[in-house]
Amino acid sequence: MKKEFKSIHYKEFNTNIFKLWEDQWFLLTCGDFKTGDFNTMTVAWGSLGIMWSVPFAQAVVRPTRHTFGFMNKYSDFTLCAFPKKYQKDLSWLGTHSGRDGDKIAHTSLTPCASHKILSPSFEEADLIIECEKMYVQDMDPSKFLHDFIHTKYKENDHHRIYFGKIVNIFSS
Ligand SMILES: Cc1cc2nc3c(=O)[nH]c(=O)nc-3n(C[C@H](O)[C@H](O)[C@H](O)COP(=O)(O)O)c2cc1C
Numbered sequence: 001m002k003k004e005f006k007s008i009h010y011k012e013f014n015t016n017i018f019k020l021w022e023d024q025w026f027l028l029t030c031g032d033f034k035t036g037d038f039n040t041m042t043v044a045w046g047s048l049g050i051m052w053s054v055p056f057a058q059a060v061v062r063p064t065r066h067t068f069g070f071m072n073k074y075s076d077f078t079l080c081a082f083p084k085k086y087q088k089d090l091s092w093l094g095t096h097s098g099r100d101g102d103k104i105a106h107t108s109l110t111p112c113a114s115h116k117i118l119s120p121s122f123e124e125a126d127l128i129i130e131c132e133k134m135y136v137q138d139m140d141p142s143k144f145l146h147d148f149i150h151t152k153y154k155e156n157d158h159h160r161i162y163f164g165k166i167v168n169i170f171s172s
Pocket residue numbers: 025039040041042043044045046060061062064065066067068090091093094095096097098099
């Protein structure tokens with residue numbers, strides 16, 4: 001049976017954001033559901049908040065990810081969170097590249113159309129955040145003010161930062 005999603009206003013969104021990012025993780029998905037030109041990857045670093053007086057989600061993607069090309073080509077993306085039982089699927093999608101084949105086919109997840117944007121969501125998600133890109137910036141290591149941050153970039157693959165304006169939050 002298909003889940004009923006309801007749209008929530010961002011001020012009604014009431015969850016532990018730290019647990020959501022660090023323990024539950026998201027799938028970051030970008031592209032065009034209709035043409036099938038999209039990719040997804042697991043993300044655990046990012047933020048949700050207010051910037052320029054609008055609600056935003058911020059995700060960071062290393063240039064080595066296949067998803068990186070999609071994030072630059074398309075103007076929107078989704079962040080989807082899932083019930084615990086799908087965590088092994090998120091682990092798979094966070095350790096395999098769409099560059100090497102249809103990695104979603106190895107999971108129990110089903111891409112589906114989003115409501116306001118081209119990038120897909122997933123039927124099994126219990127939280128879907130639809131975003132329109134509004135700001136992009138490459139991380140500048142000369143601006144790191146704590147030494148430990150450099151240890152995260154041994155391959156010199158500094159993230160590109162994407163701020164997306166949240167245009168919809170759906171929760172099941
Ligand atoms: C729990 C978890 C969190 C991750 N968080 C990020 C992240 O925030 N940014 C990033 O660039 N890669 C992150 N990754 C790595 C990508 O998900 C991984 O490299 C993935 O295979 C890339 O897929 P792609 O090549 O199809 O884009 C994470 C992986 C895992 C398992």
